[in-house]
Amino acid sequence: MRLLRRVWALPASLPGLLLALPMCAGGASVRLSEGTLEVCGGTLGRLAGRLPPACRFDAITLGHVILARDARALDACRAHERVHVRQYERWGLLFYPLYLGASLWLWLRGGRPYLDNPFEREARALS
DSSP states (O other), rough: OOOHHHHHHHHHHHHHHHHHHHHTTTTEEEEEEEEEEEEEOOHHHHTTSOOOOOTSEEEEEEEEEEEEHHHHHHHHHHHHHHHHHHHHHGGGGGGGHHHHHHHHHHHHHTTTTOOOOOOHHHHHHHO
16 A cells, blocks of 8 residues: 555655755755655755745755755654655645645635645644
């Protein structure tokens, strides 16, 4: 069953793998942990910390790939991001439009697209 979940989430992991390559080329560290590729630091990690506040993030999960600004951010966000990994295993490639659609719907209704997103609420509750 675990293999099936990983295969189901694989198309969602491909963008994460593609982003991990330049991070690694820029000096990021890589670790395989519990079936998840964790990539942190490097040049792109430092650039992520310089994004405008509305776009800034400490870590982001794309399928079975967790990309983090640095090791401290990864440690702080790991449990939260692992919930997102399980969400990708549940929804597969559908996670992207479902997550973005929920955020758009919340924004149009005057809600908080990130904080009120049900995927984020689940990750906060379970981490």
